[in-house]
Amino acid sequence: MSIFRLFRKQSSAPVARERLQLLLAHERVSTGSDLVQLLREEILAVIAKHVELDNERVQVKMDRTENVSILEIDVEIPRDAVKQAA
Amino acid sequence: MGKVIVVTSGKGGVGKTTSTAALGAALAQRGERVAVVDFDVGLRNLDLVMGAERRVVYDLVNVIQGDAKLPQALIRDKRVETLFLLPASQTRDKDNLTPEGVERVIGELKEHFDWIICDSPAGIERGATLAMRHADVAVVVTNPEVSSVRDSDRIIGLLDSKTVKAESGERMEKHLLLTRFDQARAERGDMLKVEDVLEILSIPLLGIIPESMDVLRASNLGAPVTVADSRSAPAMAYFEAARRLAGETLPVTVPGEKRASGGLLSKIFSRRAA
Numbered sequence: 578m579s580i581f582r583l584f585r586k587q588s589s590a591p592v593a594r595e596r597l598q599l600l601l602a603h604e605r606v607s608t609g610s611d612l613v614q615l616l617r618e619e620i621l622a623v624i625a626k627h628v629e630l631d632n633e634r635v636q637v638k639m640d641r642t643e644n645v646s647i648l649e650i651d652v653e654i655p656r657d658a659v660k661q662a663a
Numbered sequence: 664m665g666k667v668i669v670v671t672s673g674k675g676g677v678g679k680t681t682s683t684a685a686l687g688a689a690l691a692q693r694g695e696r697v698a699v700v701d702f703d704v705g706l707r708n709l710d711l712v713m714g715a716e717r718r719v720v721y722d723l724v725n726v727i728q729g730d731a732k733l734p735q736a737l738i739r740d741k742r743v744e745t746l747f748l749l750p751a752s753q754t755r756d757k758d759n760l761t762p763e764g765v766e767r768v769i770g771e772l773k774e775h776f777d778w779i780i781c782d783s784p785a786g787i788e789r790g791a792t793l794a795m796r797h798a799d800v801a802v803v804v805t806n807p808e809v810s811s812v813r814d815s816d817r818i819i820g821l822l823d824s825k826t827v828k829a830e831s832g833e834r835m836e837k838h839l840l841l842t843r844f845d846q847a848r849a850e851r852g853d854m855l856k857v858e859d860v861l862e863i864l865s866i867p868l869l870g871i872i873p874e875s876m877d878v879l880r881a882s883n884l885g886a887p888v889t890v891a892d893s894r895s896a897p898a899m900a901y902f903e904a905a906r907r908l909a910g911e912t913l914p915v916t917v918p919g920e921k922r923a924s925g926g927l928l929s930k931i932f933s934r935r936a937a
Contacts, residue, residue: 588852594859
């Protein structure tokens, strides 16, 4: 509206909100029930047996509602990453 | 039988002790019998905030270890007749709090009081887990600030797993008390909004306490803020929160909000409380 608005610092609250949402989604996975943590580790270990896992390309998502937890593991597999069977 | 409330937060300095004193006093000012219990063994402060620091003879650890009977240790407030304080020990450490001892003391308090309000120490160690252990209801005190919100999230996890209620498969009732809130800064986008915190923590809102000089003033004087100045903005917000704790349904007002109330926030509140 006012030209002075342009010079104001960008508001920080939306950044805080986004950071928290990302962080807590992760922390709820790692500090939540042991079962989910166990599943995450074992599933990734199984995949790692067959595919070169790049940590940057693995996304673990967790959704916690009152009665159900949803664990979503998203692994990006590049075409040349498949390990050759020895 | 009295209802046991734990006032907890994970993070220190967000207003647990202030809120314990204010909510306890507010309930007692309605004529109900209230005991506020300081679980911060080694770093007690509830006595100071309530202006009873010179009257402490026995404490929670004395009662647990059998050195004193509960009625000997309880300190009656000089201004509000039905308000009592059970102080924490200043000299012993928190290892003196045993699960069995805490259970016995809480059980005894429940027979004599309508409300037992436990002021939890910061952190997630023994003192904090014992303070929440026997609670029927949790008040999660949170500042609109990232580290406080994160720690509250951790505490909510503990409330859902480490309490007697949770362990016996019951749902732990949890309420958010947003403290040190500044509506003008939230409107400018420089502070998390009430809706942001509610969405992230997804527990129902008990009240919004505005950032205010009256809170420090009250603790300087050694009186719960609802007693020191019952017409101040934080006192009114605590009175409202106490009424909600007692089961009344009231729309949550945002202190300092310019718009007419009954807008988005009350919709959020009614939706979450439903």
